[in-house]
Amino acid sequence: MRTFLTSTALTAALLGGSVAPATAAPPAAKGPGVFVTNGDRVHISSTPPRTASAHAWWTHVSGPGTKAKVTIWLQMKSGKKWHSVARNAKNLKSGNGGSARRVVARKKCANRSTRQWRTKIDVDLIGVADSPEKVYTKPVTVKCGV
Template identity: 80%
Template sequence: MRRYPFMTSAALAAVLCAGSVAPATAVPDPARAAPATAAGPGVFVTNGDRVHISSTPPRTASAHPWWTHVSGPGTKAKVTIWLQIKSGRTWHSVAKNAKTLKSGNGGSARRVVARKKCASQHKRQWRTMIDVDLIGVPDSPEKAYTKPVTVKCGA
């Protein structure tokens, strides 16, 4: 079995993304966003909160993605979220939702929600995969992933 340290994976991702038109994954803040190109979508930030237990019943694993416009064309985007749970070494999507949104900071009107009812309170690792597709503007197919978190929720 071969293991790849995190830094090696991050370096590889940076090299692979260097030639893309849009940021390849979630950009933590606009200062780190890739510069816009004339033919590309400009710069936007993909973001989302970590998977958590929803505050409203029934007991569910929940997460919310959103996007923020930095520069270039595109005022609306279809934001898709996949709620994923880890089983062994593999991530499995257990819930999906999508919504067309204007750019925003993650307030309830400018985000999508994905929820999966908990079948147990066993600790499991969860993450989300997020895709932002600007409406009417070609952009790259890359998706962002939130940091995995352990939650007392078995799907």
């Protein structure tokens, strides 16, 4: 196909005509720049009822994007697999994790069984293409079974 287009263009140029390209190259997409995905470790909430709790936020470093949808999944290990037991999402401006600029995930404890917990966090910049990567916090042992 490329040879045909090249031959057609060469023929048109030799005959004094002009040939427009079949498709224009797409403009270079702007990347998300640099941002940091943050989250604290799963812990027992200080406010009743007894719940496993964790927070997520993002910090802008450079590039476009002033707001992001931050999603956090609270995960508990059962056997050898991690299972999401709670999820929450919120549109947030960049911040340092203060209460106004973070999203929380909570799951009420059914008992005080010792379990492994972690969070999965996704930051999607609003109006800016970014990678599908997710961040996992370091697993911790918490006395909270569900």
